[in-house]
Amino acid sequence: EDKVVQSPLSLVVHEGDTVTLNCSYEVTNFRSLLWYKQEKKAPTFLFMLTSSGIEKKSGRLSSILDKKELFSILNITATQTGDSAVYLCAPNRDDKIIFGKGTRLHILP
């Protein structure tokens, strides 16, 4: 059965801190891994990772995939209050996305 485990489930840090969010997965017919940010609305796309070891960056956010260890991390540096959200890891198998429960990140001013 497909499995996506995100850790930690919840994280509270101060503005300016750096955070690392983890995602481990076991899915059949893996194609890619997506990260989404969800505030009080629908998920918004952050990254899609298809190859191991190639870091994707967007501003203060970066992510990397390890297809051998079935693992991905999402880093956020110099966090801001606007980064407060739920971050969802979503492996894509057979064009169907399997979502984890997410990591709820709260940034204190």
Place this chain on the structure above:
Amino acid sequence: DTGVSQNPRHKITKRGQNVTFRCDPISEHNRLYWYRQTLGQGPEFLTYFQNEAQLEKSRLLSDRFSAERPKGSFSTLEIQRTEQGDSAMYLCASSSMGGAADTQYFGPGTRLTVL
């Protein structure tokens, strides 16, 4: 706005009533997905279409749920004889082609409350 749109944004209904939601995908996208999300959980896959063909339906989906995409553009999701457990956010997403290079873009969702 050329993103995914969903209507209505909120729906309150009494148990036993039927409800229908609509999703309009990004115009050039040929794949359309429906998900359900409850509090504290990630979105759960329900079904998806490629053009007008419904390619997969979750085993968890009750027979009370049905989805259509008659012309390969907008889609509707109908829930018959609603139950309180159906209360959730129903999300629609679309993508351009499928495969490893594909990304799904989500609409704002329809929040259903069954009283």
